[in-house]
Amino acid sequence: MTKKPNFLFIITDQHRADHLGCYGNPTVRTPHIDRLAKHGRRWDRFYVANPICMPNRASIMTGRMCSVHGARHNGIALSKDQTTFVELLRDAGYRTGLIGKSHLQSFTGLPATNRFTPAPGRTTPSPHLRDAQKNNRHGSDYDLEIVPDWETPLASRIDGDFYGFEHVEVVADHGDQASGDYLLWAREKCPDFDSLTGPDNALPDNRIKAPQAWRTAVPEDLYSTSWIADRSADWLGQRAEDGEPFFLQMSFPDPHHPFTPPGHYWDMYDPGDMKLPASFGKGDLPPIRAMREALQNNTDPRNNQNPFAVTQDEARSIIALTYGMISMIDDAIGRVVAQLEALGLADDTIVVFTADHGDYMGDHGLMLKLLLHYQSIIRVPFIWMDPREGSEAVSDHGLASSIDISATVLARAGIQPYNGIQGRDLLSTQSPSAIVVEEDSQRPMTGFERPQRVRTLVTERYRMSLREGEDWNELYDLQADPHELSNLYDRSGSAAARHELTELMLRRLIELQDRSPLPAYRA
Structure with missing residues (x-):
């Protein structure tokens, strides 16, 4: 590799680390991803900055924690005032493309769950003064991914720049409910496409009875996964012709719920052969007990984004x-x-693979995500395959975070990062003693009376999670208890470890305070 490297950045959605062959899963068949790991570097302890889609994707783009860039939860767009590493790549001469899921802005267009409420007996501020930030990320610039309004391609509604991407073909939503630019294409390709999607149009199947699962009538070649691959291959063909360095983000909205793999992928795996997690049905934290009770009483909503308990089947x-x-x-x-190989681009292209967060997927008898920072939620795959580094597999056991992706790409491209970036170059720096995971929910869920604010510290040995407004916290010895079944937080024998971790968390939070903007002193 003698020229400026290209990058193919692959990201999946709600994909836990141990759901890949190269991460030790003996059942799921992933030979092509495994091949990347066989010829590259695989991080064993790679953690998200936030276990929710929009916040962590914004952290990947900026190399900054959610408490700093401000996109704390789904529904809060990444501000266009935040610099992204893709903008630096484009500034340095890279062609930049995004094909697939973006989710840097809201999908739903629904009213906010937390809104400014006038206080009786007090003068209410004018609308533009009701938030600490006057740029409240509302308006046409931040409504670009709202699904009900997606009547024309995203590219036609921007000025050739979307957070640094000059080329965009975007998918919103998930499963056979996927929409956005993909849905416009699917309807053009198949005029009656809408008659193929959703549970009401599903093909009959008596084998599967599970929440948010149906046998889609959408054929494999019209499914969003195929469209993303086809459009990405086409874009790469154009780059082979112009010869300029490129960064392509190929972003799949699966394996997120609803669970609707098309065609032969629907019954590729027999449920009877699936092994349940070791923690299934175990754990006694208040929300776990509440979700189990809701399952027994049939009172838990199981058709939305909230986590819920499941039966073994x-x-x-x-x-x-x-x-x-x-x-x-x-x-x-x-x-x-x-x-890439057919176009002669493989020797000059670094391929990166990761996911935006994980899924309980049966851990402790739960499904989906949010609120409880088990390893299945906060630990994701990260693979870096660089032809320059040779062809032998390397496993890195150091702690790493999704905020590190931007700094690593910029360093490999030979580009100086912007002031305020908080990630590190994974290839040239020592791993830290601890990493922090943030989560700020916007609504109460089963087992909670209020929205949750959680801060988690992960070290080589421990995971500690502290939450606002509750009388319980969590501490697990990951070496002795890898399935996180024994909460040590309130045990007297763990007091010293708890105090040490609390101080370490405080120091790490101080370190992650913003260093932007630079002072405006004159020379």
């Missing part, structure tokens, strides 16, 4: 369908990597 079915979605993504990645 439901868990096995959902795991099987999730593996089907993952295998479809793996096949799509194989086709795109083969295109």
Whole structure:
């Protein structure tokens, strides 16, 4: 590799680290992703900055924690005042493309759950003075991904720049409910496409009975995973012709719920062969008890984004369908990597693979994400395959974070990062003694009376999570208790470790305070 490197950045959605063959899963078939790990570096302890889609994707783009860039939860867009590493790549001469899921802005367009409420007996500020930031990320610049209003391609509604991406073809939502630019294409390709999607149009199947799972009538070649691979391969073909360095983000909305792998991927895996997590049905934290009770009483909503408890049969079915979605993504990645090789681009292209967060996927008998920072939620895969480094697999056991991706890409591209970036170059620096995970929910969920604010510290040995407004916290010895079953936080024998971790968390939070902007002193 003698020229400026290209980058193919692959990201999946709600994909835990141990749902890949190269991370030790003996069942799911992922030969193409495994090949990347075989010829690259695989991080064993790679953690998200936030276990929710929009916040962590914003942290990947900026190299900054959510408490700093401000996109704390879904529904809060990444401000265009925040610099992204993709903008620096483009500034340095890279062609930049985003094909697939973006989710840097809201999908739903629904009213905010937390709104400014006038206080009786007090003068109410004018609308532009009701928030600490006057740029409240509302308006047409931040409504670009709202699904109900997506009547024309995103590219036609921007000025050739979307957070640094000059080329955009975007998917919103998930499963066979995927929309955005992809849905516009699917409807053009198949005029009656809407008659193929959703549970009401599902194909009959008596094998699977699980929440948010149906056998989609959408064929494999019209499914969003195939569209993303095809459009990515086409874009790479154009880059081979112009010869300029490129950064392509290929972003799959699966294996997120709803669980609707198409065609032969639906029954690629037999639910009866699926192994339940060791922690299934275990754990006695208040929200886990509440979700189990809701399952027994049939009172828990199971058709939205909130986590819920499942039966053993439901868990096995959902795991099987999730593996089907993952295998479809793996096949799509194989086709795109083969295109790199056919175009003569492979020797100059670094391929990166990660996910935006994980999924309980049966851990402690739960599904989906939010609120409880188990390893299945906060630990994701990260693979870096650089042709310059040779062809032998390397496993890195040091702690790393999604805020580190931007700094690592910029360093490899030979570009100086901007002031305020908080991530580190994974290839040239020592791993830290601890990393922090943030979460700020906007609404109460089963087992909670209020929205939660959680801060988690992960060290080589421990995971500690502190939450605002509750009388319980968590502390686990990950070496002795890898399935996080024994909460040590209130045990007297753990007082010294708890105090040490609390101080370490405080010091790490201080370190992660913003260093931007620079002072405005005159020379």
